Amino acid sequence: MAHIFVTGADGQLARALREVTGGWDFLSKADLDITSRGEVEDFFARTQPDVVINCAAFTDVDRAETEREAAVAVNCDGVRNLAQAAAKSRAAVIHISTDYVFGGDTMRPYIETDTPAPVNFYGHSKLAGERAFFESGCRGAVVRTSWLWSDDGTGFVAAIRRKAAREGEIRVVADQVGTPTEAHSLARGLVRMVGEGFGIVNLLANSEAGLFHFCDGPVMSRAEWARRIVADAGLDCRVAEVSSTEFPTPARRPAFSALDNSKYRGMYGE
Numbered sequence: 001m002a003h004i005f006v007t008g009a010d011g012q013l014a015r016a017l018r019e020v021t022g023g024w025d026f027l028s029k030a031d032l033d034i035t036s037r038g039e040v041e042d043f044f045a046r047t048q049p050d051v052v053i054n055c056a057a058f059t060d061v062d063r064a065e066t067e068r069e070a071a072v073a074v075n076c077d078g079v080r081n082l083a084q085a086a087a088k089s090r091a092a093v094i095h096i097s098t099d100y101v102f103g104g105d106t107m108r109p110y111i112e113t114d115t116p117a118p119v120n121f122y123g124h125s126k127l128a129g130e131r132a133f134f135e136s137g138c139r140g141a142v143v144r145t146s147w148l149w150s151d152d153g154t155g156f157v158a159a160i161r162r163k164a165a166r167e168g169e170i171r172v173v174a175d176q177v178g179t180p181t182e183a184h185s186l187a188r189g190l191v192r193m194v195g196e197g198f199g200i201v202n203l204l205a206n207s208e209a210g211l212f213h214f215c216d217g218p219v220m221s222r223a224e225w226a227r228r229i230v231a232d233a234g235l236d237c238r239v240a241e242v243s244s245t246e247f248p249t250p251a252r253r254p255a256f257s258a259l260d261n262s263k264y265r266g267m268y269g270e
């Protein structure tokens with residue numbers, strides 16, 4: 001049986017993976033700090049993994065603007081450490097990346113061959129991580145996802161529910177458009193990639209073959225998403241559409257970052 005490890009075990013995606021998998025091993029930051037090259041090399045030598053799913057990341061988009069070294073250490077150097085160690089062994093890595101590598105300069109969902117142009121430092125650090133991954137020559141894939149959410153009381157969904165339960169009207173930006181992706185849905189998608197595609201994962205080695213977009217869709221603005229969250233929760237609250245300029249944040253967000261997941265669906269199904 002393949003020996004499969006997941007890094008970043010305490011994060012949103014890894015927690016969902018834990019719920020949908022059996023027999024995989026989960027590594028918290030305390031178990032494996034991916035920024036430590038020595039720890040990563042020692043881990044590969046000791047455990048001889050078949051597949052590592054990298055869910056570890058610096059994901060605070062606003063903090064990344066001011067904590068640039070920390071963001072690069074995890075999102076780029078950490079990915080390089082994993083990928084280079086994997087390249088020297090027989091392991092494959094599936095690394096998770098983001099829609100925020102794109103600049104929002106289109107109105108159709110991004111495909112894998114579109115040119116990235118990040119508008120914030122988080123996006124730059126994640127793009128650098130993708131490039132380090134493909135430069136390493138390791139086997140595996142990069143899976144970009146977007147607007148990840150789960151029903152675990154954290155993130156955008158929980159924030160909207162909390163606010164809508166308290167207030168008769170909430171104001172949500174309408175000029176950020178993307179594709180929400182439920183964490184368990186992505187987790188099941190990754191299981192399909194590893195399960196059905198263990199041989200395929202072993203073959204993928206470059207940015208053309210090994211890059212996938214995964215999202216649930218449909219394409220919607222943050223305000224439209226909020227409206228759905230409010231309706232699904234059975235709350236009586238109006239969602240007023242506002243512009244991002246009304247909610248200034250340290251990091252810019254792309255106006256449009258929806259992903260097209262046709263390539264993934266073509267290879268691995270719905």
Ligand SMILES: NC(=O)c1ccc[n+]([C@@H]2O[C@H](COP(=O)([O-])OP(=O)(O)OC[C@H]3O[C@@H](n4cnc5c(N)ncnc54)[C@H](OP(=O)(O)O)[C@@H]3O)[C@@H](O)[C@H]2O)c1
Nearest residue numbers: 008010011012013029033034056057059096098145147148
């Ligand atoms: N959340 C989204 O909306 C979204 C959208 C698109 C793509 N993504 C991508 O999806 C992936 C999973 O995101 P997520 O929402 O699950 O993120 P998350 O909840 O922030 O989890 C990331 C995990 O990585 C851990 N970590 C940080 N530095 C580490 C290190 N040096 N070594 C090992 N672990 C480390 C964090 O631990 P600490 O908390 O203790 O630092 C945290 O448990 C990431 O690659 C992210 O870029 C997320």
